[in-house]
Amino acid sequence: MGILPDLAADFGISEAAAGWLISGYALSVVVGTLGLTAAVTRLPRKKVLIALMVLFILGNLISALAPTYALMMLGRVVAALCHGAFFGIGSVLAADMVAPTKKSGAIAIMFTGLTVANVLGVPFGTLLGQNLGWRATFWAITLIGVIALVGIATLVPQIEHATDQNGGLRGELRAFRSGQVWLSIAVTVLGYGGMFGAFTYIAFTLTEVSGLAASTVPFLLILFGVGLFIGNIVGGKAADRSVDTTLIVLLAALTVVLVFFALTVRSQVATIASLLLLGGFGFATVPGLQMRVMSYASAAPTLASGANIAAFNLGNTLGAWLGGLTITIGLATPRRSGPGPA
Amino acid sequence: MTVLGLVVMVAAARGARLTRRRVASVALPVTAPVAAQVVDAGAR
Numbered sequence: 467m468g469i470l471p472d473l474a475a476d477f478g479i480s481e482a483a484a485g486w487l488i489s490g491y492a493l494s495v496v497v498g499t500l501g502l503t504a505a506v507t508r509l510p511r512k513k514v515l516i517a518l519m520v521l522f523i524l525g526n527l528i529s530a531l532a533p534t535y536a537l538m539m540l541g542r543v544v545a546a547l548c549h550g551a552f553f554g555i556g557s558v559l560a561a562d563m564v565a566p567t568k569k570s571g572a573i574a575i576m577f578t579g580l581t582v583a584n585v586l587g588v589p590f591g592t593l594l595g596q597n598l599g600w601r602a603t604f605w606a607i608t609l610i611g612v613i614a615l616v617g618i619a620t621l622v623p624q625i626e627h628a629t630d631q632n633g634g635l636r637g638e639l640r641a642f643r644s645g646q647v648w649l650s651i652a653v654t655v656l657g658y659g660g661m662f663g664a665f666t667y668i669a670f671t672l673t674e675v676s677g678l679a680a681s682t683v684p685f686l687l688i689l690f691g692v693g694l695f696i697g698n699i700v701g702g703k704a705a706d707r708s709v710d711t712t713l714i715v716l717l718a719a720l721t722v723v724l725v726f727f728a729l730t731v732r733s734q735v736a737t738i739a740s741l742l743l744l745g746g747f748g749f750a751t752v753p754g755l756q757m758r759v760m761s762y763a764s765a766a767p768t769l770a771s772g773a774n775i776a777a778f779n780l781g782n783t784l785g786a787w788l789g790g791l792t793i794t795i796g797l798a799t800p801r802r803s804g805p806g807p808a
Numbered sequence: 809m810t811v812l813g814l815v816v817m818v819a820a821a822r823g824a825r826l827t828r829r830r831v832a833s834v835a836l837p838v839t840a841p842v843a844a845q846v847v848d849a850g851a852r
Contacts, residue, residue, distance in 0.1 A: 649820035653813050660810030710821035717814040724810060785809060 469595035469603055470669055477535040481670055482790040487542055488666050489786035494543040495779035499550025503772035507635050511559045512624050518548035519618060523611040530604035550779060554772025562625050577753055581698045589687035641763035641770045650758040651777045657717050659781030661748035664724060666786040676737040686741055693745030701750030705757055713754045720747040
C-alpha cells in the first residue's frame with residue numbers, strides 16, 4: 467500500500483490501476499488457494515510449504531525486475547497463487563504440531579507472526595521504497611522469502627497428517643456441507659473487505675486528503691501495525707471465550723470506526739486515531755473468523771481453512787474495487803490540493 | 809461491506825443457536841444447502 471503512489475508514477479498509471487496490483491494479487495490468492503490446496507491435500511505438508519515458498523520467491527523476483535505494468539502484475543499473480551494455500555495449510559500444520567488443547571493457541575501464534583510481518587513489513591517496505599525505489603522493496607521480500615524457505619526446510623517437522631483418514635479431497639469437500647462454514651466465509655469476505663477498502667488507498671488518503679507529509683506514512687503504518695498486533699492478541703483471547711459474540715461486537719465496533727474515519731478524515735489527529743483503531747478492530751476479527759470456519763469443518767479443516775484465507779482476499783479484492791470505484795466516480799472525499807477526488 | 813458482514817454474522821450466530829436447539833434449518837439461508845449440494849456433487 468505504501469509504495470503504491472511511487473508505482474503509479476513509475477509505470478504512468480492511475481491510482482485505481484495501481485490499486486489493481488493489490489486487488490489482482492488478492493483475487494489470485496482466492497484462485498490459488500482453492501486450486502492448490504485441493505491439489506495437494508494428500509501430499510506431505512512440509513514439502514508443500516517448501517514448494518509454495520519457492521513459488522512466492524519467484525513471483526517477487528519477477529516483480530522486482532518487471533519493466534512493465536503487465537509483468538509487474540504477473541509477478542504479483544505468481545506470488546499470490548501460493549499465499550492462501552500457504553496460510554491455510556500452515557495453520558492446520560501449526561495445530562497438528564501441538565496437543566489438542568493447545569490448537570487454538572498454536573493458530574493464534576501463527577497469525578501473530580503474520581501481524582508482526584505487517585507491523586514491520588508494511589512500514590519498512592514503504593520506507594525502503596521511498597528511499598531506494600519500490601524495486602528495493604520487492605528485492606527485500608525476495609530475500610526474506612529465501613530466509614523463510616531455509617527456515618521451513620530446517621525447522622518445520624515432518625508430520626504425518628490425518629487428511630487421508632478423512633477421505634482426502636472428498637472428505638475435505640464434505641466439510642462444506644455445513645451451512646455455518648459458508649456463513650463464516652461470507653462474514654470473512656464482507657467484514658474484512660470493508661476494512662480493506664479503506665486500507666488499500668491509505669497512502670493516498672493520508673497524504674492527499676488528510677494533508678499529512680509523505681515521509682510520515684511509514685511511521686503511521688507502524689501505528690496501524692501496532693493496532694493490528696494488539697487487536698490480534700485481544701481478539702484471539704476474546705474469541706476463546708465466545709467466537710460469535712466476539713465477532714458481532716468487533717464488527718459493530720469496526721463499522722463505527724469506519725464511519726468515524728470517513729467523517730473526520732480532514733482532521734490529522736482524528737485520522738491518526740482512526741488508523742490505530744482500524745488496525746486494531748480490523749485484525750481483531752481475524753483469529754475469530756479463522757477459528758469459526760475451522761471449528762465447523764473440524765473433521766477435515768485443511769480446505770476450509772484455505773477457503774477462509776481465500777475469503778479474506780476476496781474481501782480485499784471487493785473492498786479495494788469498491789474503494790477504487792468511489793474514487794473513479796467522484797464519491798470519495800476531494801483532495802486538499804486539487805479538484806479531483808482522492 | 810462491514811455492515812453486511814455484521815448482519816450475516818448475527819444471522820449465523822442465531823442459526824448456530826437454533827442448530828443447537830435442533831431447528832437449524834429455519835435460520836440457515838437457502839443458498840447454504842444448495843451450495844453444499846453443488847460442492848458435494850463436485851466431490852462425487
